Amino acid sequence: MHPRAEGLASAERAFALAEGHPLSQPCSRQTGESLWPVWTRSSTHLWLLSHSCMSRTSCPRHRLPPTPPASRSPAGASPSCELPAGQLLQPSPENMLEGLLIHKPDEPIQYMISHLKQDNDHVPRICILGPPASGKTTIATWLCKQLNTPCITQETLLEETLELTKEVTAFQERGQKIPNALWANLIQERLSNVDCIKQGWILEGFPENRDQAWMLQLAGITPRHVVVLYAPDTVLIERNLGKRIDPSTKALTYVQTWCRSAAPFTPxxxxxxxxxxxxxxxxxxxxxxxxxxxxxxxxxxxxxxxxxxxxxxxxxxxxxxxxxxxxxxxxxxxxxxxxxxxxxxxxxxxxxxxxxxxxxxxxxxxxxxxxxxxxxxxxxxxxxxxxxxxxxxxxxxxxxxxxxxxxxxxxxxxxxxxxxxxxxxxxxxxxxxxxxxxxxxxxxxxxxxxxxxxxxxxxxxxxxxxxxxxxxxxxx
Incomplete structure (x- = not known):
């Protein structure tokens, strides 16, 4: 299994709902000790088949359709992933209580007053996860366009003028792994900006493992929805083989793919x-x-x-x-x-x-x-x-x-x-x-x-x- 995919398996279990969700129980992808959910109340979790929801690869040059494709739930998936209209239109006492338990402010009354003034319980807070080439960027771009919400990725964080950006860049220049705590603090700093408070946020490709999920929780970052994309290994390999990178800008400018078979699997x-x-x-x-x-x-x-x-x-x-x-x-x-x-x-x-x-x-x-x-x-x-x-x-x-x-x-x-x-x-x-x-x-x-x-x-x-x-x- 790809290292990022293996870490993602742990992150999936860390995000799973404690009651009734199949990923909150031991499964074949489990390695090591039992993994129990990090966020158990605030997140709605969607497991989507990337290959069936999208075209064979990410759209060339990320050309977007006018509206996102209709989602297809996996066999046996519960339709309860969609929240009733109007449910998130008012500040939620549960979210405020959750924030009190996580942040433990010295002045809880003042914290609750500030929370009510923000009036941002209705804004989207979404994590999009998946193995490489599963379509995270395409799905995140669709959602950002529809929800008018900023998208946060590891790449965009390094382009921001944040206080911790220089520290992260120094780790990269030395060829060292960036600590999970530093990533969490950097994300927390970015999400504290006005645009994320008022419009919400979409976090793409992070966390990649259980430790990073814990760090986000300790930083008080709790997504409302977690979307995990998955696709067969053959599809992921095909997408990666078809990528074409512009050597001058290092940007993905075109995705080329062979025409796949009409069979339901690679025969x-x-x-x-x-x-x-x-x-x-x-x-x-x-x-x-x-x-x-x-x-x-x-x-x-x-x-x-x-x-x-x-x-x-x-x-x-x-x-x-x-x-x-x-x-x-x-x-x-x-x-x-x-x-x-x-x-x-x-x-x-x-x-x-x-x-x-x-x-x-x-x-x-x-x-x-x-x-x-x-x-x-x-x-x-x-x-x-x-x-x-x-x-x-x-x-x-x-x-x-x-x-x-x-x-x-x-x-x-x-x-x-x-x-x-x-x-x-x-x-x-x-x-x-x-x-x-x-x-x-x-x-x-x-x-x-x-x-x-x-x-x-x-x-x-x-x-x-x-x-x-x-x-x-x-x-x-």
Whole structure:
């Protein structure tokens, strides 16, 4: 986990409501002792899915729409996050009592009089938190525009002419970490300005951990709302990779991104099955539908040889002799391809590898872990029918099948040729090889989907598509 994200996990728990909020209980992100909420009464907490509320990345040049996007609550979230209209229009006795308990003034009566004169209980006091690239700046800018409220970030604090700014700058120049107490005092000094008192404030990206949250509380800074943005790691990585910085101003001037797949997650799909079961066709249909990368292991080897790459030079002697290419060479070639940006961001569909248990285990060790595995089952008689009767026109390159797609003219039929691999003897050898290892592969991929491929290809495709969007099966 990113260090800032790990600190944020503690800050989330520090901000969580004590009664009933799921983050006030132990969870998988907890590290160390139990974390109990710092602010338990004054804050309303929103956990938003950054990827669903925003576009794929922050808007280029932070171009803002006329109004913020409609928020989407996560599944199971309570709609009680929105406060009733008019609830914050008058000074709240609870807020005044809270201030007395936190500040412990020497003259409590005078403190209460000053609090009532300020009449600022209705102004927004918002903290926006989230991991890097989760959209904190974009959301904060939207809110500032709508609420006419100043936005406070660590960067803007260093640009302010405050008494503590020079001290913070001195720490930065020495390359030292700025103490949490100093940050809290600097924020307290900024929030004591007239604009924050009268208009409220939006604090972006702070606190980052539990200690900073405690420091803010000790300084008397209690937000009314805490918004925590989150997004899948793949989305955050994509956004960070697409950032473009102006080297002269050090400002983010443009955000570039690859077009994401239309799938509900980044697909990493594996097709297994006997020869002739339709793996290539289904992979092509899936790749076209979801704009993901279609990886055929055999085609990958041929391309490496044709391009005369270093790996291609190693592969060519095996092609010429007819011997199988060693697994380590195939795995190296496959790993390099799947680690490219298009596969990392769009997803991929793989077929033709692995063919046995050892290859599957090597894939896992190399970090190639598909999140959807399909076994296309087809009877041997259907395999023989599909493969042994297909032929190719050497003049046009068009493929024909004696039963499903016969040649249109007698002269075309006369010149058709059969691939030597499609003889019945070779097909039987391939089938025997597949079924010899199929049981081990099915046992290894225990969360796989099994599909009857002996039906219309588009019926098979519809079933595969339904399996992509539904959760993985749980086997007892």
């Amino acid at each position: 990493r799909i594996l097709f297994c099955g006997p020869p002739g079961s339709g793996k290539s066709l289904q992979a092509a249909l899936i790749a076209q539908k979801y704009s993901i990368v279609n990886i055929c292991c055999g085609q990958l080897l041929k391309e490496a040889v044709a391009d005369k790459t270093k790996l291609g030079e190693l592969i060519k002697p095996y092609f010429d002799s007819g011997w199988p290419v060693p697994d380590n060479i195939i795995l190296k070639l496959l790993t390099d391809r799947l680690n490219r940006l298009d596969c990392m961001t769009d997803g991929w569909v793989l077929h033709g590898f692995p063919r046995d248990l050892d290859q599957a285990e090597q894939m896992v060790k190399a970090g190639i872990i598909p999140n959807r595995i399909f076994f296309l089952n087809l009877p041997s008689e259907s395999v023989m029918e599909r493969l042994a009767q297909r032929m190719i026109d050497p003049v046009t390159g068009e493929r024909y099948h004696a039963m499903y797609k016969p040649a249109p003219l007698p002269e075309v039929q006369a010149r058709l040729k059969q691939n030597p691999k499609d003889t019945e003897e070779n097909i039987r050898i391939c089938l025997e090889t597949y079924y010899r290892h199929a049981g081990d592969l099915e046992e290894f991929y225990d969360n796989a989907f099994y599909i009857n491929a002996d039906q219309d290809p588009y019926v098979v495709f519809e079933y595969i598509e339904s399996c992509i969007v539904k959760p993985l099966p749980h086997k007892s």
